[in-house]
Amino acid sequence: MFVQSRRRAAAVAAGALALTLGLAACGDDSDPSEEVSANRAGAMEDYKVGDQFKATEQVSFSMLYNNHPNYPLKNDWLFWQELTKRTNVKLEPSAVPLSDYEQKRSVLISAGDAPLIIPKTYPNQEDAFVSSGAILPVSDYIDLMPNYKDKVAKWNLGPEINTLRQADGKYYLLPGLHEKPWQEYSLVVRTDILQELGLQEPKTWDEVYTMLKAMKAKYPAIYPFTDRYSQPKPTGNLWNILGASFGAPGGWGFQHAIWDAAAGKYVYTAASPQWKAWVEFLNKLVSEKLLDPESFTQTDDQARSKLATSKSFVITGNAQGLVNDYRPDLAKNPAAKLKKIPLPIGPAGEVNPQSRMENGVMISSKAKDNKNFVAMMQFIDWLFYSDAGQEFARWGVEGTTFVKGASGKLELAPDVNVIGLRPNAPKHLQKDFGFYNGIFAYGGKPELVQSFFSPEEQEYQAIVGARQPAPWVVPPPAPFNDEEREQATLWETTLRDYVDQQTLRFILGQRPLGEWDAYVNELKTKNMDKYMELQQKAYDRYKKEHG
Known part of the structure; x- marks a missing residue:
C-alpha cells in the first residue's frame, strides 16, 4: 500500500x-x-x-x-x-x-x-x-x-x-x-456517440481505452480524446485523476514523496512503478492516435472548440465545466449529449482520492x-x-x-x-x-x-x-524542521521541472520507455536520493519522538 x-x-x-x-x-x-x-x-x-x-x-x-x-x-x-x-x-x-x-x-x-x-x-x-x-x-x-x-x-x-x-x-x-x-473531476463523454457505437459507459481505464478505440475506428480522422487544463503545466487535471487511479497522482495532485507501508519508507512518486504505469497508458493512447498530443500544450479554448465542433468526443472536467462550458458550446448540435462519467477505476482500486x-x-x-x-x-x-x-x-x-x-x-x-x-x-x-x-x-x-x-x-x-x-490522502507525519525545509525547497523546484519535462517526453514518444531506468538515474543526479533521505529522516525523527 x-x-x-x-x-x-x-x-x-x-x-x-x-x-x-x-x-x-x-x-x-x-x-x-x-x-x-x-x-x-x-x-x-x-x-x-x-x-x-x-x-x-x-x-x-x-x-x-x-x-x-x-x-x-x-x-x-x-x-x-x-x-x-x-x-x-x-x-x-x-x-x-x-x-x-x-x-x-x-x-x-x-x-x-x-x-x-x-x-x-x-x-x-x-x-x-x-x-x-x-x-x-x-x-x-x-x-x-x-x-x-x-x-x-x-x-x-x-x-x-x-x-x-x-x-x-x-x-x-x-x-x-x-x-x-467529494471528488469532482472526471471524464466528460459524448454519450450519443456511445449509443451510436453500442457501447456502455466505461467504468475502468481499460474500458476507456476500448471506448476510444471504437470511436477512432468509426471516426478515423479525429482524435477522440482531447484535453484542457494544460496551463501553466501540461494536463494538470488528467495527470491528477489518472495518476490517482494508478496510485501516484501527478499534475494538480503531484507530491514528491509517497509512503510505501510494506517497505516502511518513503519513495519518490515520479520514480515509482505506479507512475511508470500511467505514463505507459498515456503513451499508448497517444501512439494509437486516441489522445490528441496537443492536449499537453493547447489552451482551454482550443480544447473546447474541438469538442464543440465534434473534432473530439471526450474531455476532462467538472460539473460547472459541463454546465457552463461544454453543453453551451455544443448547443448548435442538439443531437449531442454529454455526461460526466464516474471517475474510471484503475489499479489502485475503487478509491475516492479526495x-x-x-x-x-x-x-x-x-x-x-x-x-x-x-x-x-x-x-x-x-x-x-x-x-x-x-x-x-x-x-x-x-x-x-x-x-x-x-x-x-x-x-x-x-x-x-x-x-x-x-x-x-x-x-x-x-x-x-x-x-x-x-x-x-x-x-x-x-x-x-x-x-x-x-x-x-x-x-x-x-x-x-x-x-x-484513497490510502495516500492521510499520510504518516514527517515534518521538516526549518533547515530541512529550506534545503528541500531548493531541490523540489529542479526535480518537479525535470519530472514534468521527461514525463511528457515519454508520453509523446519523444523518449523511449525503455529509457525509464536512465530517467530514474537522472533524477538521482538532481538530488532525488538526498531528498528522500531528508524525507525519511524527518519521518524517523517524528516516529522516535512521538511513537
Missing part, C-alpha cells in the same frame, strides 16, 4: 503530536492565555456550539479577498450588509485578482503587510510562512472556536489535522472541513495583539465552521435569495440563479448578492456541500462517494 506525502512546493506536510483539542496542543513553552485574556474587547462571554455570534460592540477586521472575475467584488452586496447585521462585524476586504492571488499573498506576508484574515489557502501552502513567524499558530487558540472543535471531533478529522502539524507540534492553518470527501480538508484560513500573527482578537476568532469560527454560518455564506437570506420548500428543504428564490439552476432568473446569487462567493462557502455536511448540485451531479457523488478513501 502506498500513502502519498501531502507536500506542497514549499515543504513536506507537517505532522507531530496526536490531536489534542485545546490550548495545550501547542507543544511548546509559550502561553497564549495572555493574548486571550488581554484582547477580549467585543467578544462574547459564553460562546458555544450553535450560538449566533454577535460582537458586543461593532468591530472590523481586515481580510485578503480572492477576487473572482466571474463575480467580481461589490461593496454593496447583501452579503456584507447582512453579515454585519448578524455579527456586528465589518470586514475590510483587500481585493486581489484571482490570477495573482498566491503571489500577492506571499508578497504581503513576507513584507509584514498582510491583512489579519488570510483565506483561500490550501493545506500546506502555509508551510512557507511558518519559520518567519508571520502567521499565527492557530492550534494554540482553538479553544476559542467551539464549532471548529466540534466538527473535528464529531467527524473524526484528527488524523487529517495532524498532517498539518509542523515540527513544533503546532499547525498554522484552519482548514475547510468536509464531513465526507481529502476531507479544503482550502482554509491563515491568520496574521499581528492579530493576537489586536484588542478584538478573541472576538475575531469567535467570528471566524461562526462564519466558517458553524452550520448557520456555512448555510448563510452559501444560500444567503431567506425570503430574498432562498425559500424553504414544504419539506423544509432550501430552494433558490424564483428570481435568483446560480450554476444554471434557474437560467432565466434575472438575478444571480454570486454576481448580484455576493453569496456562494468562493471565499467563505467551503466545507460542511454533504447535504449542504451538494445543495446546489444538479440531480446528475448528486448521482455522480453517490457513486464516487461510496468508494473507500
Whole structure:
C-alpha cells in the first residue's frame, strides 16, 4: 500500500503530536492565555456550539479577498450588509485578482503587510510562512472556536489535522472541513456517440481505452480524446485523476514523496512503478492516435472548440465545466449529449482520492495583539465552521435569495440563479448578492456541500462517494524542521521541472520507455536520493519522538 506525502512546493506536510483539542496542543513553552485574556474587547462571554455570534460592540477586521472575475467584488452586496447585521462585524476586504492571488499573498506576508484574515489557502501552502513567524499558530487558540472543535471531533478529522502539524507540534492553518470527501473531476463523454457505437459507459481505464478505440475506428480522422487544463503545466487535471487511479497522482495532485507501508519508507512518486504505469497508458493512447498530443500544450479554448465542433468526443472536467462550458458550446448540435462519467477505476482500486480538508484560513500573527482578537476568532469560527454560518455564506437570506420548500428543504428564490439552476432568473446569487462567493462557502455536511448540485451531479457523488478513501490522502507525519525545509525547497523546484519535462517526453514518444531506468538515474543526479533521505529522516525523527 502506498500513502502519498501531502507536500506542497514549499515543504513536506507537517505532522507531530496526536490531536489534542485545546490550548495545550501547542507543544511548546509559550502561553497564549495572555493574548486571550488581554484582547477580549467585543467578544462574547459564553460562546458555544450553535450560538449566533454577535460582537458586543461593532468591530472590523481586515481580510485578503480572492477576487473572482466571474463575480467580481461589490461593496454593496447583501452579503456584507447582512453579515454585519448578524455579527456586528465589518470586514475590510483587500481585493486581489484571482490570477495573482498566491503571489500577492506571499508578497504581503513576507513584507509584514498582510491583512489579519488570510483565506483561500490550501493545506500546506502555509508551510512557507511558518519559520518567519508571520502567521499565527492557530492550534494554540482553538479553544476559542467551539464549532471548529466540534466538527473535528464529531467527524473524526484528527488524523487529517495532524498532517498539518509542523515540527513544533503546532499547525498554522484552519482548514475547510468536509464531513465526507467529494471528488469532482472526471471524464466528460459524448454519450450519443456511445449509443451510436453500442457501447456502455466505461467504468475502468481499460474500458476507456476500448471506448476510444471504437470511436477512432468509426471516426478515423479525429482524435477522440482531447484535453484542457494544460496551463501553466501540461494536463494538470488528467495527470491528477489518472495518476490517482494508478496510485501516484501527478499534475494538480503531484507530491514528491509517497509512503510505501510494506517497505516502511518513503519513495519518490515520479520514480515509482505506479507512475511508470500511467505514463505507459498515456503513451499508448497517444501512439494509437486516441489522445490528441496537443492536449499537453493547447489552451482551454482550443480544447473546447474541438469538442464543440465534434473534432473530439471526450474531455476532462467538472460539473460547472459541463454546465457552463461544454453543453453551451455544443448547443448548435442538439443531437449531442454529454455526461460526466464516474471517475474510471484503475489499479489502485475503487478509491475516492479526495481529502476531507479544503482550502482554509491563515491568520496574521499581528492579530493576537489586536484588542478584538478573541472576538475575531469567535467570528471566524461562526462564519466558517458553524452550520448557520456555512448555510448563510452559501444560500444567503431567506425570503430574498432562498425559500424553504414544504419539506423544509432550501430552494433558490424564483428570481435568483446560480450554476444554471434557474437560467432565466434575472438575478444571480454570486454576481448580484455576493453569496456562494468562493471565499467563505467551503466545507460542511454533504447535504449542504451538494445543495446546489444538479440531480446528475448528486448521482455522480453517490457513486464516487461510496468508494473507500484513497490510502495516500492521510499520510504518516514527517515534518521538516526549518533547515530541512529550506534545503528541500531548493531541490523540489529542479526535480518537479525535470519530472514534468521527461514525463511528457515519454508520453509523446519523444523518449523511449525503455529509457525509464536512465530517467530514474537522472533524477538521482538532481538530488532525488538526498531528498528522500531528508524525507525519511524527518519521518524517523517524528516516529522516535512521538511513537
